Amino acid sequence: MSEDRSFTLDGRPIPFQDGQTIMVAALAAGVYIPHLCFNPEFAPHGSCRVCLVKVNGRVQAACTTPAAVDQTVQNETGELREIRRGILQMLFVEGNHVCPACEKSGACQLQAVAYYVGMLAPHYTHFYPRRPVDASHPEAVLDFNRCILCELCVRASRDVDGKNIFAVQGRGIQAHLVVNTPSGKLGATDFSLADKAAQVCPTGAILTKHRGYEIPIGQRLYDRKPISVVGDVATLAESKGGRRHD
Amino acid sequence: MSTLETAAQPEYLCRIAIDPLSRVEGHGKVTLLVDRDHHVRQARLHIVEFRGFEKFIQGRPYWEVPVVVQRLCGICPVSHNLAASKAVDQLVGAREITPTAEKIRRLMHCGQTLQSHAVHFFHLASPDFLFDFDDPTAHRNVGGVMADFPDIARQGVRLRKYGQEVIRITAGKRVHGSGNVPGGVNKALTLQERNYLLTDLDLMIQWGRNILKLIKQAYALNPGYFTHFATIRSNYLSLVRADGALDLYHGGLRARNGQGDILFDHLDYRRYAQVLREQVKPWSYMKFPFINALGPDKGWYRVGPLARINNCDFIPTPLAEAERREFAALGEGQPVHLTLAYHWARMIELLHAAEAIQELLLDPDIFGDELVVRGKMTHEGVGVIEAPRGTLFHHYRVNEDGLVEKANLIVSTTNNNQAMNESIRQVAERYLDGKELTEPLLNQIEVAVRAYDPCLSCATHALGQMPLIVELVEEESGAVMDSLMRDADGVVRGGH
Known part of the structure; x- marks a missing residue:
């Protein structure tokens, strides 16, 4: 009888099946909840906190909270929008996200979510961390400046590719993405652009080498419609300006 | 080249600055060093912003x-x-x-x-x-x-x-x-x-x-x-x-x-x-x-x-x-x-x-x-x-x-x-020298700079290459005892 089960999201009944999270049920019903570290192909992670919703008055991550019949969930409220905006602003100042010069600009999930929650300026003081680019791989560039620690590449490489190339090292503000080799260089791994790990980055941290800005402004993924309509970078084909599969 | 780049004894001169230069791209200034008789002894165009x-x-x-x-x-x-x-x-x-x-x-x-x-x-x-x-x-x-x-x-x-x-x-x-x-x-x-x-x-x-x-x-x-x-x-x-x-x-x-x-x-x-x-x-x-x-x-x-x-x-x-x-x-x-x-x-x-x-x-x-x-x-x-x-x-x-x-x-x-x-030195010599400086006169300096349509913010790139001279001077006589110079290429010369 699971098809009859539903919860309420912003006053609208959302059907769900056993084991589904609020996020999965909402997306299946066509309701967008902003997110970065969530990807339906992977187990939920709950790390970016952008998908925070209010469940029966309590703030919880929609990607990790199982859906239940007695839930009244708030998603599009001014309060939640402000919390999400604050999280995005912190993500932007913690790394070096220079949208004006970034190849992913216009097709970047981080940028698109930031626009979606109404973030137009970083607000906080920039950390300006020094993070050298790793261009040692012949096909790909790893730009740590743009990493938001969503661990999607970590999960994809470990769980799908079976290569376990990426990891997050350190704790708290010291946490950072590393490459699992003695040299720490991507060039020393068997990473390939065909790997799942190369397809899932929601920012421009993993990019195809020697290519850039090939899609004209105005035709990029999020140039004309917001992410709530277009969907995530990782789930869209290159022809639509999403993740490349070459 | 004009002789107005560096005055011989700047300490006795009055400094007049046109700061900022108006109606140009970016921020710059012109400094004039003028003596008591209103003769211009030094004129320089400075770029005061830095890009890198x-x-x-x-x-x-x-x-x-x-x-x-x-x-x-x-x-x-x-x-x-x-x-x-x-x-x-x-x-x-x-x-x-x-x-x-x-x-x-x-x-x-x-x-x-x-x-x-x-x-x-x-x-x-x-x-x-x-x-x-x-x-x-x-x-x-x-x-x-x-x-x-x-x-x-x-x-x-x-x-x-x-x-x-x-x-x-x-x-x-x-x-x-x-x-x-x-x-x-x-x-x-x-x-x-x-x-x-x-x-x-x-x-x-x-x-x-x-x-x-x-x-x-x-x-x-x-x-x-x-x-x-x-x-x-x-x-x-x-x-x-x-x-x-x-x-x-x-x-x-x-x-x-x-x-x-x-x-x-x-x-x-x-x-x-x-x-x-x-x-x-x-x-x-x-x-x-x-x-x-x-x-x-x-x-x-x-x-x-x-x-x-x-x-x-x-x-x-x-x-x-x-x-x-x-x-x-x-x-x-x-x-x-x-x-x-x-x-x-x-x-x-x-x-x-x-x-x-x-x-x-x-x-x-x-x-x-x-x-x-x-x-x-x-x-x-x-x-x-x-x-x-x-x-x-x-x-x-x-x-x-x-x-x-x-x-x-x-x-x-x-x-x-x-x-x-x-150009600003030519204007200073020809139009300003010997006159009490007024805003319209100083505007002529700006007109000279503006003719070039300078983009001053584009033009500053001397990061890490600014020459630097350190001199050790004897207190009483003022004689230079020793000097150390970093050239434009970053090489340090001199010193004992």
Whole structure:
């Protein structure tokens, strides 16, 4: 009888099946909840906190909270929008996200979510961390400046590719993405652009080498419609300006 | 060179600063040191802002460079983007880009030249022509032009808008677009876009002709002033096409001396470092380039519209060529050295840009679908272009991984550094010396600088290379006991 089960999201009944999270049920019903570290192909992670919703008055991550019949969930409220905006602003100042010069600009999930929650300026003081680019791989560039620690590449490489190339090292503000080799260089791994790990980055941290800005402004993924309509970078084909599969 | 660069005993002189210089791009100032009898003993143009792009693009992927470095400027970003793109073409082995890519880039560059020249003349410089030196400062600006000459102001706004529309359609955005990619461009034009741009073009060409009439009238009314104000004899440097034509996008380097004799011609711009050097002076963030064979004292040169019109053999569009012939007659067989003639030459180029846009829009190649070529990767690329303010050099070296190791930019305004200083010293000697300085008199200094259309924010790149001298001085006698000097190349000399 699971098809009859539903919860309420912003006053609208959302059907769900056993084991589904609020996020999965909402997306299946066509309701967008902003997110970065969530990807339906992977187990939920709950790390970016952008998908925070209010469940029966309590703030919880929609990607990790199982859906239940007695839930009244708030998603599009001014309060939640402000919390999400604050999280995005912190993500932007913690790394070096220079949208004006970034190849992913216009097709970047981080940028698109930031626009979606109404973030137009970083607000906080920039950390300006020094993070050298790793261009040692012949096909790909790893730009740590743009990493938001969503661990999607970590999960994809470990769980799908079976290569376990990426990891997050350190704790708290010291946490950072590393490459699992003695040299720490991507060039020393068997990473390939065909790997799942190369397809899932929601920012421009993993990019195809020697290519850039090939899609004209105005035709990029999020140039004309917001992410709530277009969907995530990782789930869209290159022809639509999403993740490349070459 | 003028003797007013450094006063012998500055401690006894009164310092007067024009800070900031108004109606120029970026922030700069002029300092004058004047003695008790109002004689000017020192005059310097200083650039007081600092950028450092050459440093912070180190370690970045080469294909990002054109998009990053265009942020040097909000007025001429296309020029930086194109110069860097031409360098990046060499990095990716694109020895010749496709006809479609080249024509789209040329279109973009003509749009850039049109809008930049329009913004300088109409928004910034036109008050110098339309109002007297002693016109109230509150009125001596674009607001005053709009109030007293609304048609001229409106034409300026519309010309700039048109140029920016050309940029938007070719680069994706009016400012800081990303149409140029390694080895070409990312889009051609559609028929609809072409027809849209053709709509107002005849009007733009007509307005270009009108403004030249205005400049010629102003010259005819006061030829003595135009002939002598801030005028200096100099060398000239620019790109020219293989047949000697004016070419703003590509060509070889040509330099002439003050008599108009060729110093070098059709030089492959990738060899620029063999003929040009940069001098660093302790009082300026902006370097002082010079022609190596002539040395820093005699080898400084001018770039920009005046240099280009002086240097080229002809302009390949008919209306602008007719204007060039009339202009060249001023020089009586030699280059035109009049500093105020920069404005005149600039508007000839504006007219040329509008005509060239028309030719390109009627060329079927702009609809082509072959947009990018690539070849064998190299590690060094030099891109040179004629930016609105003059010859612009972008030089990059990348490592095996494709990350930038070294960058050298010689920005248009930097080329004119010594010339601008010479011009303000000429004005100081001729018009200010011996007089009690007033705001209208000081405005004449600004008029001299403004003629060059300097972009001061583009032009400061001396990071890590500023020379530094430390002297150990004996307290009582003042004798120098020891000294340590860091040269412009970073090498430390002296000391015991």
